[in-house]
Amino acid sequence: MDNNTHRVISYIGSADFKDTLDGGQVNGAASVRQPGSTLKPLLYGLCIDEGLLTPKMMITDVAVNYEGYAPENYDRKFNGYVSMEYALEHSLNIPAVKTLKALGKDKLIQELGSCDFRQIKKDQKKLGLSMILGGCGATLEEMTGLYSIFANEGKYVPPVYTLSASPSSPTARSILSREATFMINETLSKVNRPDFP
Numbered sequence: 001m002d003n004n005t006h007r008v009i010s011y012i013g014s015a016d017f018k019d020t021l022d023g024g025q026v027n028g029a030a031s032v033r034q035p036g037s038t039l040k041p042l043l044y045g046l047c048i049d050e051g052l053l054t055p056k057m058m059i060t061d062v063a064v065n066y067e068g069y070a071p072e073n074y075d076r077k078f079n080g081y082v083s084m085e086y087a088l089e090h091s092l093n094i095p096a097v098k099t100l101k102a103l104g105k106d107k108l109i110q111e112l113g114s115c116d117f118r119q120i121k122k123d124q125k126k127l128g129l130s131m132i133l134g135g136c137g138a139t140l141e142e143m144t145g146l147y148s149i150f151a152n153e154g155k156y157v158p159p160v161y162t163l164s165a166s167p168s169s170p171t172a173r174s175i176l177s178r179e180a181t182f183m184i185n186e187t188l189s190k191v192n193r194p195d196f197p
């Protein structure tokens with residue numbers, strides 16, 4: 001997607017449309033899947049805007065239990081006190097769940113709904129804290145549209161799929177402030193992924 005025009009430049013739904021043995025006619029880009037940790041940048045940005053966090057603010061990464069729900073980190077270890085940016089850089093699960101609890105899942109659901117996340121809107125009454133770790137449904141199309149906010153000062157514009165359609169500025173919705181977007185971009189730009197060799 002071109003982040004300036006919001007036009008989809010390339011769209012590949014499957015590896016081989018004619019492959020009838022391996023789901024060739026299943027459009028993977030439009031299929032609902034669990035989004036893993038990809039909603040964490042939005043969550044932390046929303047918390048910055050709400051005044052709940054700053055990138056250097058400390059969060060505890062210790063065992064927690066929310067009425068039977070006990071999230072774990074990818075490596076099953078605890079890190080004690082970590083900054084918000086460290087938690088995001090290392091995609092820590094426990095700080096993310098704690099942060100969603102502080103923000104309130106309804107606020108996250110509301111913002112995702114305003115970015116046209118259809119399955120999340122449909123399931124909003126069933127979703128819990130696990131949604132920040134992928135316990136919800138989203139499509140690649142929706143995620144691509146969401147991530148364009150980080151290239152557009154926190155503003156969401158729906159992706160444009162046809163040449164005849166043109167995005168107009170009134171459809172832009174402010175999801176994050178310019179300042180929160182800048183801080184999240186700064187954090188993500190220096191990430192050393194923990195799952196890389």
